Amino acid sequence: MKPETIKILHIDSNHPLLWNQLEQAGFTNEEDFTSTKEEVEAKIQNYNGIVIRSRFKIDKTFLDKAVNLQFIARVGAGLESIDCDYAIEKGVHLIAAPEGNSNAVGEHALGMLLSLMNKLNRADKLVREGKWIREGNRGYELEGKTVGIIGYGNMGKSFAKKLRGFDVKVLCHDILENVSDENATQVSLQELQKQADVLSLHLPWTTETDKMVNTEFINSFSKPFWFINTSRGKNVVTADLVEALASEKILGAGLDVLEYEKLSFENLFIDTEKPAAFQYLLDSEKVLLTPHIAGWTFESHEKLAQVIVDKIIKFYKG
Numbered sequence: 001m002k003p004e005t006i007k008i009l010h011i012d013s014n015h016p017l018l019w020n021q022l023e024q025a026g027f028t029n030e031e032d033f034t035s036t037k038e039e040v041e042a043k044i045q046n047y048n049g050i051v052i053r054s055r056f057k058i059d060k061t062f063l064d065k066a067v068n069l070q071f072i073a074r075v076g077a078g079l080e081s082i083d084c085d086y087a088i089e090k091g092v093h094l095i096a097a098p099e100g101n102s103n104a105v106g107e108h109a110l111g112m113l114l115s116l117m118n119k120l121n122r123a124d125k126l127v128r129e130g131k132w133i134r135e136g137n138r139g140y141e142l143e144g145k146t147v148g149i150i151g152y153g154n155m156g157k158s159f160a161k162k163l164r165g166f167d168v169k170v171l172c173h174d175i176l177e178n179v180s181d182e183n184a185t186q187v188s189l190q191e192l193q194k195q196a197d198v199l200s201l202h203l204p205w206t207t208e209t210d211k212m213v214n215t216e217f218i219n220s221f222s223k224p225f226w227f228i229n230t231s232r233g234k235n236v237v238t239a240d241l242v243e244a245l246a247s248e249k250i251l252g253a254g255l256d257v258l259e260y261e262k263l264s265f266e267n268l269f270i271d272t273e274k275p276a277a278f279q280y281l282l283d284s285e286k287v288l289l290t291p292h293i294a295g296w297t298f299e300s301h302e303k304l305a306q307v308i309v310d311k312i313i314k315f316y317k318g
Helices: 016-024 037-041 060-065 084-089 098-117 120-128 154-165 189-195 215-219 238-247 276-283 298-317
Strands: 007-010 028-031 049-052 071-074 093-095 146-150 169-173 198-201 225-229 250-255 287-289
Touching: 007 016, 016 028, 016 298, 037 060, 060 084, 071 298, 084 093, 093 298, 098 120, 098 154, 098 198, 098 225, 098 250, 098 287, 098 298, 146 154, 146 189, 154 169, 169 189, 215 238, 238 250, 238 276, 276 287
Parallel strands: 007 028, 007 049, 049 071, 071 093, 146 169, 146 198, 198 225, 225 250, 250 287
Antiparallel strands: none
């Protein structure tokens, strides 16, 4: 099919270059940022492509009604909001853009780690309260430590690259073989748990990774460690993480994602009553929290859109 015959529905706002470049390439763009999932389902048969972030799940019901759909493009890294197996079975091409925000995620993870180890967030808070405490804010150096990365795709590789300026050993573990490079050595999970002083997660959320970081997993580490999660909140059992923080098995946690996030990532499930584990995170000086913004920079906003445009055009033009 030629671009001028392709109709694309955008159900989330994105960087304007995505819309503009698709238009310039001859595609027909339409937007609907407010309709319910059911309302979009009622008209999705009119479109050949859909561009999404995470507003709602693209499930079997949706896909069965999208009889003319040729591609789904998610402006982000993961595809967990899509029933990927069913989409592929229906012949729908899946597009994501992990290359677009991997640099941002790598920088954010490093920033979180350095802040935790040097107690920057705690020290800043105390000075603002008029408390000049030096010994109580003595930090740790990254030099000489072993950093373990679980998930060595675009995000994990970006974080490892950022660590090249430090005198550290970097280990990685991944379900795929032979993913190591000049920045990290691939090892078994058991070997990583034996050596690591720092653990950084860079995983999708799947049935295999759901609740992966639990008490058994944490206690399999030989040493107390710092923990960074910029991947998905549901990969971690928060109550077990809190228990490890309280016992100092985990020395500090930098969490850009939380178990309590809605699928859209735009809000927390929390409305009024907070789970005790979440309240512990909020109160702890050993925890650094950010609202799922590791890949949310001005630069990545543009890069994500550009990657999606390029992949859509390549899909049709080859």
